[in-house]
Amino acid sequence: MRKFLLLCVAISCVACGSDPIPKPKAMLRLEYPQPRYKKVDISLPFTFEKNEVADPITNIKLDGINNLYGVNINYPKLKGTVYLTYKKVKNNNLTDLLRDAQNLTQKHTMKADEIEGDIYENPEHKVFGMFYEVGGNAASQSQFYVTDSINHFLVGSLYFYAKPNYDSIYPAAVYLKNDIKHIMETIEWKTN
Known part of the structure; x- marks a missing residue:
């Protein structure tokens, strides 16, 4: 019996020769398709390109009195929507429109860790603005x-269908951020 116990101890010492290695921290890996963009030219005062991953645009809300349009670009697989709101610049209301757009972003300062703004300019198509990453x-x-700065003003916001948890939505937020920037870069105003 003693020899059997010695043999078991010897085998267990030899069998466990390597040191334990902790598992590395895992990251959620989400892969999204390479974006393919298509021009959207519908009954709006502007055109733009949207990712084909998004649903076709079917719901345009119009308030003809105030020259106000609302367009939703839905991404069901990413559980998010980009909301576009168009307003006509008139009666020297550009300052008010700019202030409202900037205040909309600043309302998120209570929950945001940071807000970074990038100026956007495309003099060729007369498109000037600001992109905010929250x-x-x-x-x-x-x-x-x-x-x-003369006739057209467009505001856009990205919202997800879930309680905001930055770690969980980060990959989708980055993917859609690039889509939003592409929308900005491809906007062309229609002439009145």
Whole structure:
């Protein structure tokens, strides 16, 4: 019996020769398709390109009195929507429109870790504006506005269908941020 116990101890010492290695921290790996963009030219005062991953645009809300249009670009697989709101610049209301767009972004400062703004200019198409990236558990991760400073003003915001948890929505937020920037870069105003 003693020899059997010695043999078991010897085998267990030899069998466990390597040191234990802790498992590395895992990261959620979400892969999204390479974006393919298609021009959207519908009954709006502007055109733009949207990712084909998004649903076709079917719901345009119009308030003809105020020259106000609302367009939703839905991404069901990413559980998010980009909301676009167009307003006509008139009666020297550009300052008010700019202030409202900037205040919309600043409302997220209570939950946001940071808000970074990038100026956007495309003199060739007369599109000028600002893109905001909101970090942290804010309700909206990306917002923008663009204008030609004379006739057109467009505001856009990204919202997800879930409680904001920045770690969980980060990959989708980055993917859609690039789509929003592409929308900004491809806007062309229609002539009146």
